[in-house]
Amino acid sequence: MSDLLERLRERGWRLTAQRRVVAEVLDGEHVHLTADEVHARAIERLPEISRATVYNTLGEMVGIGEVIEVATDGRAKRYDPNAHRPHQHLVCSRCGTIRDVHPHGDPLASLPAEERFGFAVADVEVTYRGLCPDCARAAA
Amino acid sequence: MSDLLERLRERGWRLTAQRRVVAEVLDGEHVHLTADEVHARAIERLPEISRATVYNTLGEMVGIGEVIEVATDGRAKRYDPNAHRPHQHLVCSRCGTIRDVHPHGDPLASLPAEERFGFAVADVEVTYRGLCPDCARAAA
DNA sequence: TCTTGACTTGGACAAAGTCCATTGTAGGAT
C-alpha cells in the first residue's frame, strides 16, 4: 500500500476503491499529472470511476496537505504527491516539462519586512523557466 | 495619452479606438485585472467593444512584452502593465489581493548549476502567499 | 477620396472545473 493511502486511513477516511486508485496513480511513476490525466490512468484500473470523483478526491487531498496543487501555466492544474520535501519547479517554456528543484537558502528570506505590507507571509512558490536540453537543441 | 499607447504607436500598430481603450484601462488606476475585468471597464468607455478584441489585444501586448501575464491562482489570468520594473507578487491566500513586491538579490542565483538539469534558465517567478492585514483580522 | 490589408465582431466551440440529485457502499452496530 502506498504511503499516501496509509496516511489517509490514519485520518479516518473511508477507503473506497476510487480513493485507493487515485492515491496509487498519484504515488506511482508519474508526477505533476493533471486531473484528467489522473482520471485517464485511474480508468485503466477502475473503468467506472467518474471525473467528479477524481476532482473531489484530489481536492480533498490538497485540503489536508497531502498533495500540492501546481499551476505553472494558465492551463490545467497539476497535482504533486511530493508534499513532504519542500521543493520548487523548473519548467520548459516550450514543451512544458516540469522538474522538481531544490534552491539554496530560504526563499522567504529574500522578501524584506518593509516589502511585506503587513501580510503574514506563510509560503513561497518559485517557478524557474527556460528551455530544456531537448527544446534548446531543436531551436538551434 | 498613456505611455503604453505611445509605445504601441512606435511599434507601428494601427491605433483603433478599441486598442486605445484597452491600453487606457490597463494603464489606469487598477492593476492585475483579468481579461473580463478589462472588458467590463472598456465597455464603459466604448460600449460595443467585443470580448474577442480584448483578448486579442491583451495577447498581442503580452507577445511584445509590454504587458505581463500573471497566473497566481488557477482562475483567470491577470494582466500587469508594470512590465518595466522587474517585480514579484505577494498574494492573500484568502481574498486574492495582489501586491507588487521587490525581493532582495537575484532570485535566479538561488538555483545552483547542478539543479538546472541542462536547462537554459531565463526567468523566475516568485509568488509569496499569506494573509493580508484585513483577512488576518477577520480570521482572529 | 479610394483602397486595402489589418482589425473587430458575435457567436460557436473547447477546455477545465463545479454542482447537485440520485444511487451506492464502507464500516460500525447488532
Add this chain to the structure above:
DNA sequence: ATCCTACAATGGACTTTGTCCAAGTCAAGA
C-alpha cells in the same frame, strides 16, 4: 452475518475562461 446510515460516487448539466472563424469595418497611406 446482516443491517443501517452517513458518507461517498455518479453522470450530466452548468459555469468560467479562453479560442477560433467567417463576415463586416476602418485606419492610414497613396
